[in-house]
Amino acid sequence: MIDRFLTIGATFDWISPALSVIDELLFGELYRFQIEPCRYSGVEIARALRKKNVNAKARMVVDGKIVIDVRMKDAVKAQILLNTWKVPVLNPLPRKRPRRSGRKRLYHCKHCGTRYKQWRNKCSQCGAPM
Numbered sequence: 001m002i003d004r005f006l007t008i009g010a011t012f013d014w015i016s017p018a019l020s021v022i023d024e025l026l027f028g029e030l031y032r033f034q035i036e037p038c039r040y041s042g043v044e045i046a047r048a049l050r051k052k053n054v055n056a057k058a059r060m061v062v063d064g065k066i067v068i069d070v071r072m073k074d075a076v077k078a079q080i081l082l083n084t085w086k087v088p089v090l091n092p093l094p095r096k097r098p099r100r101s102g103r104k105r106l107y108h109c110k111h112c113g114t115r116y117k118q119w120r121n122k123c124s125q126c127g128a129p130m
């Protein structure tokens with residue numbers, strides 16, 4: 001019987017990660033914003049986002065950091081809103097670079113002029129640093 005209680009006790013630690021897995025299934029793909037402690041609480045930020053039709057959930061506070069889950073499809077909008085509110089996001093979404101009409105940029109060696117499709121530290125023709 002005691003063993004059984006211990007088992008039940010042990011599952012408690014396991015419940016919250018499991019719940020967030022279930023959430024993820026219901027919620028779609030999530031982007032997890034990590035936010036530096038600031039004048040807003042996680043709940044306030046999530047509420048403000050929801051007012052702007054961004055499906056957001058304040059998740060937890062880890063080492064004073066606020067964690068907020070946002071649906072992937074709303075993540076860009078959330079990022080813009082957070083920027084506007086000057087919320088210090090620790091892991092901002094990478095900015096999408098506007099694609100220039102299909103033409104790839106070439107890098108060329110300043111020393112010998114050899115062209116490369118990808119950036120490299122050193123020119124493989126003449127060995128000069130790029």
Ligand SMILES: [Zn+2]
Pocket residue numbers: 109110111112113114123124125126127128
């Ligand atoms: Zn070169």
